[in-house]
Each structure stands twice: as C-alpha cells, then as structure tokens.
Amino acid sequence: MDLTTELVSGTRGLKLKNPVMNASGTFGYGTEYSSLIDIQELGAVVTKGTTIESRAGNPQPRLKETPAGMLNSIGLQNIGVEAVIAQKAPLWATWRVPVIVNIAGSQVEDYAVLASRLSVVDGVSGLEVNISCPNVKAGGVAFGASPRMAAEVTRGVVSSTTLPVIVKLSPNVSDIVEIAVAVREAGAHVLCLVNTLRGTAIDINSRRPFLGNGMGGLSGPAIRPVALAMVYQAAKMVDIPIIGCGGIATAADALEFIMAGASAVQVGAAQFVDPSSLLRIAEGIDEFMEREGVKYLSELVGVAL
Amino acid sequence: MKQELARVLSNEEIMEGGHLLWLEAPGITGSGTEPGQYLMLRCGTSYDPFLRRPMSIHRVMGERLAVVFKVLGKGTTILAACKAGDSIDMLGPLGHGFHIERGSLNLLLVAGGLGVAPLTFLADEALADGCRVTLLLGTPTASWRFPQRLLPEGASVQVVTEDGSEGTRGLVSDLAAELESDFDMVCACGPAAMYKAMVDSGISASRKVQVSLETNLACGVGACLGCTVQTRLGLKQVCSDGPVFDLADLLI
Numbered sequence: 001m002d003l004t005t006e007l008v009s010g011t012r013g014l015k016l017k018n019p020v021m022n023a024s025g026t027f028g029y030g031t032e033y034s035s036l037i038d039i040q041e042l043g044a045v046v047t048k049g050t051t052i053e054s055r056a057g058n059p060q061p062r063l064k065e066t067p068a069g070m071l072n073s074i075g076l077q078n079i080g081v082e083a084v085i086a087q088k089a090p091l092w093a094t095w096r097v098p099v100i101v102n103i104a105g106s107q108v109e110d111y112a113v114l115a116s117r118l119s120v121v122d123g124v125s126g127l128e129v130n131i132s133c134p135n136v137k138a139g140g141v142a143f144g145a146s147p148r149m150a151a152e153v154t155r156g157v158v159s160s161t162t163l164p165v166i167v168k169l170s171p172n173v174s175d176i177v178e179i180a181v182a183v184r185e186a187g188a189h190v191l192c193l194v195n196t197l198r199g200t201a202i203d204i205n206s207r208r209p210f211l212g213n214g215m216g217g218l219s220g221p222a223i224r225p226v227a228l229a230m231v232y233q234a235a236k237m238v239d240i241p242i243i244g245c246g247g248i249a250t251a252a253d254a255l256e257f258i259m260a261g262a263s264a265v266q267v268g269a270a271q272f273v274d275p276s277s278l279l280r281i282a283e284g285i286d287e288f289m290e291r292e293g294v295k296y297l298s299e300l301v302g303v304a305l
Numbered sequence: 306m307k308q309e310l311a312r313v314l315s316n317e318e319i320m321e322g323g324h325l326l327w328l329e330a331p332g333i334t335g336s337g338t339e340p341g342q343y344l345m346l347r348c349g350t351s352y353d354p355f356l357r358r359p360m361s362i363h364r365v366m367g368e369r370l371a372v373v374f375k376v377l378g379k380g381t382t383i384l385a386a387c388k389a390g391d392s393i394d395m396l397g398p399l400g401h402g403f404h405i406e407r408g409s410l411n412l413l414l415v416a417g418g419l420g421v422a423p424l425t426f427l428a429d430e431a432l433a434d435g436c437r438v439t440l441l442l443g444t445p446t447a448s449w450r451f452p453q454r455l456l457p458e459g460a461s462v463q464v465v466t467e468d469g470s471e472g473t474r475g476l477v478s479d480l481a482a483e484l485e486s487d488f489d490m491v492c493a494c495g496p497a498a499m500y501k502a503m504v505d506s507g508i509s510a511s512r513k514v515q516v517s518l519e520t521n522l523a524c525g526v527g528a529c530l531g532c533t534v535q536t537r538l539g540l541k542q543v544c545s546d547g548p549v550f551d552l553a554d555l556l557i
Contacts, residue, residue: 025530026524026528028527028528028530032524032545033526035306048530056533056535057540060533062532062533063356063521063522063523064521065355068352068355070355070356072531074530074531074533077533221352221353221355272356272523272524272529273347273352274308275526
C-alpha cells in the first residue's frame with residue numbers, strides 16, 4: 001500500500017514515506033531512541049523545542065502520571081539553536097528521514113530569527129512553530145491563544161525561510177478553528193493540532209501543586225477525543241494539510257485522526273510506554289489499508305468529515 | 306539497550322508488600338549490565354497505568370535477572386500479581402551505574418529501605434572481584450527490613466532501625482558518616498533525604514561517594530527531559546547520565 005504523504009509539494013517540500021512521526025519533546029533530537037527502533041523508517045523526526053538561547057527549563061518535579069496519561073512541565077529545556085546546528089544537524093544531514101526542527105520564541109521576532117538561521121542549515125527539512133507550549137510564560141501559549149498574534153508569528157516565519165512551515169496549535173483556547181484559519185491565512189503550509197492540554201495535580205500530603213512549575217501539559221490517551229474533535233472541526237474549515245496529535249497510541253487511533261481530516265499524525269507520550277509504537281502504528285495503517293483495499297492513504301484523509 | 310518481553314520465573318513476597326521477581330531476559334542481560342543500572346517495566350498491557358516503572362537491577366545470574374519492589378499503587382499492584390510464565394515488557398539496561406575505582410578494596414554500601422536492591426548487585430560483583438564489602442541496611446522498623454537470606458553472602462551487614470527494633474537505633478546516614486573514613490569508597494542508594502542527611506552529618510564531599518538518584522521518569526533514555534537535575538557539572542538527566550552520580554557533584 002502507498003503510505004507516502006506529501007505535506008508540502010515542490011523541491012523544498014515535505015514528502016514523508018509514511019504519515020507517522022514523533023511529537024516534539026518526546027524524542028530528543030532523534031538519536032535517543034536509535035538503539036531501540038530504526039528511526040529511518042519514520043515519516044519524520046521532530047526535534048525538541050529549540051530557542052535562540054539555551055534554556056534550563058522548569059524545577060522538579062516535571063512529570064506526573066495521570067489516568068491514561070501524564071502531565072509534564074519541562075519548560076522548553078534545550079541547548080539553544082547554535083548548539084543544535086553545530087552538534088545535531090550534521091548527523092541529520094546524513095539521514096534519509098526528514099528532520100523537522102520545532103522552534104519557540106519569547107517574542108514574535110525570535111521566531112523569524114530562528115527560521116532564518118535554520119533555513120540555511122543542511123539536515124533541516126522543515127520547521128514546526130511552537131506557539132502552544134503551556135509550560136513557559138513567554139513564547140508559549142500566549143502567542144497561540146490570539147488569532148492576531150498567531151498570524152503575526154506565522155508571517156514572520158514564512159517570510160524568513162524557504163523551508164516548509166508547520167504551525168502547532170494549542171488546545172487551550174476558546175476557538176481553535178479561528179486560530180487555524182488565521183494561521184493558514186498568514187501563510188502556514190501545514191497545521192499541527194494539538195499540543196498538550198493544560199492540567200495540574202495537587203499533592204494532598206504537602207497540600208501543594210505536585211509539579212514544580214504549578215501546572216503542566218496533559219498528554220496521553222486521556223486527551224485523544226478532545227484532540228480528535230479539534231482536528232475534525234479545523235479540517236472542515238482549512239484547506240492545508242493537518243497533522244493530528246493527541247493521545248495516539250495505536251494504528252486505529254491514528255486512522256481516526258486521518259479520517260477526521262489529518263494527513264499525518266504525531267505520537268508522543270505513547271512511545272514512552274512502548275518505543276515501538278511509531279513503527280507499529282505505521283505498519284498497522286498499512287495492514288488496515290490492505291484489508292480495506294485502500295491503495296493510497298490520501299483516500300482516507302477526511303472521509304469522516 | 307533492548308526492549309524485551311521477559312518471562313517471569315518466580316514472584317515471591319519477601320516482606321510485607323515487598324516482592325522479588327526473577328525474570329528471564331537474555332536480550333537485556335546479553336547487552337551487559339552494571340550495578341546501579343535499571344529497567345523500565347510496563348505494568349500490564351493497557352494504557353492505565355500509563356508510564357513504565359523504573360526499577361534497579363537487583364541481581365543478575367546468566368540470562369536471568371531480579372528486581373525488588375514495594376507495592377505502592379496501581380502499577381506495582383499489577384506487577385505483584387504476576388505469576389511464573391507471565392511476560393513483562395521491559396526496557397534495559399538503562400543509565401549509568403556505580404563505578405568502582407581501580408584499587409578500591411574496601412567498600413561501604415549504604416542502603417535506605419529498598420535502596421538495598423542495586424547495592425546487592427554491586428556487592429555481588431565487588432565480592433567476586435575480591436573487595437571487602439560492608440553493607441549498612443537502614444530501615445524505619447525491623448518488619449520492613451530486607452530479608453537476611455537475600456543479602457549477598459560474604460558482606461558484613463549492619464542493620465540500623467529508626468525505632469531501635471533491630472540492630473543500631475538511629476539513622477543509617479549517621480552511621481555512614483561515622484564509618485566513612487575506614488573505607489576506600491562509599492556507594493549509597495536511598496531516598497534524597499538520606500543523602501541530605503549524609504551531607505549534613507559530615508560525610509566527605511570527596512570523589513569517593515557515589516549515590517543513586519530517584520526522580521519520576523517517563524522515557525528512560527534521555528529524550529523527554531522530565532528528570533533533569535541541576536548539578537555542579539550543569540544540567541544532567543537522572544535517567545541517562547545517572548542514576549548514579551558523585552555526591553560531590555550534586556547540589557544537596
């Protein structure tokens with residue numbers, strides 16, 4: 001069966017051998033899981049969120065298990081864009097799998113600076129614009145919550161790079177469709193829905209929030225129906241490809257997102273549980289297509305709309 | 306590092322709520338294991354409980370390995386119900402373990418509660434290498450004490466209980482600080498409070514003290530950055546840079 005997924009066409013497009021990639025922040029820079037799975041078989045690798053300067057992230061504890069999910073408050077800990085370019089990109093340039101760098105800023109201009117810098121780096125095949133991290137005050141969800149700001153960030157990035165631009169949206173907004181439309185009109189090539197849902201947990205013994213940062217982002221199967229509904233709503237209103245993300249753990253989950261309008265999917269928390277998830281999901285989609293007599297994956301995209 | 310469906314060989318309740326599991330794991334043991342390294346065990350096959358549970362390697366014999374754990378919640382309740390013949394999905398060996406400096410002949414091992422688990426593996430290896438091993442076994446009370454019969458043969462064991470129900474009454478950290486100067490190296494595994502108490506009771510900040518840290522983990526491979534700790538050497542991941550660190554490098 002043909003699982004290739006062309007998210008962006010053209011010479012500097014984004015063509016994936018299958019629609020399954022990791023979600024940013026769950027896969028480091030691609031090398032961390034390489035002794036467990038063949039990462040070259042993935043649709044794409046998406047890096048940890050990258051900022052201009054390095055960031056130490058949030059205080060411990062940063063993780064808390066929840067029913068069928070988990071909270072995290074990493075706080076965009078990363079080594080900074082120059083270290084990424086010097087230490088990580090040379091290896092990516094030798095890979096067959098496309099690497100998408102997730103970028104985050106604390107002001108609108110930061111995104112354009114990051115986009116322009118990464119645009120000329122070998123080994124970078126696309127950018128994912130993070131306007132949806134719930135764990136940092138600046139640079140995160142603040143940009144993703146306003147259609148105007150989201151559009152402004154998107155315009156800045158698109159005008160600073162020739163790379164394909166994915167914009168990852170936050171579910172922590174009153175109307176995600178409004179944001180999706182604004183970002184699309186600002187020139188984004190692809191949307192990714194959704195980042196983590198804001199959540200928290202209280203330690204009843206200490207009577208304090210469990211996470212060091214007070215709140216965090218919820219991921220895992222617990223959020224899947226919420227994320228799926230957002231993809232379903234947005235897909236009806238925008239005409240650019242959508243990457244579905246949120247609680248996907250099986251091929252059936254991924255197929256739900258695809259039928260709801262996603263052209264590709266990201267898998268995050270589930271691969272902590274089972275590092276073979278990403279490849280298993282791609283295989284499961286292939287098996288489904290074979291069983292159902294579907295030759296091209298694109299035949300399934302949005303069929304439930 | 307391997308992901309492997311390990312077959313349960315035995316599951317024994319060795320103390321109140323405490324279990325010893327022996328598993329057949331040729332892939333993981335075949336990758337080479339060192340004392341202080343750990344495994345991530347999936348608890349059941351559903352997504353609730355969600356995350357894997359990290360557990361130190363307690364012992365290795367050929368292709369078999371053991372873990373010990375206390376039943377604390379949903380995940381460990383599932384593991385405690387495992388029977389011989391069941392399979393457990395495991396990742397490992399993970400992280401970096403204890404490193405015995407060449408020429409260290411006389412080791413002091415300091416265990417807080419089930420922190421004795423990886424120290425047993427360490428004692429097995431050190432004794433086989435001809436080291437002398439003294440193990441301080443700290444526990445709140447005698448009924449929670451790790452069974453004598455499962456401790457490494459040939460190690461000299463001193464029990465310390467907080468309530469005086471067995472052995473010396475007091476904190477294992479105090480005894481460790483008192484005895485430290487007689488030993489070439491000190492290796493400890495217990496709660497963070499124990500390391501703090503060791504520092505407070507004046508244990509040396511020299512390179513000869515190694516401790517195993519515990520934090521919540523998600524990935525176990527250095528990918529999610531959920532377990533980052535600030536050290537004198539900068540940010541470190543407990544899961545992949547550790548869990549064993551030099552006490553002198555930690556900001557305790």
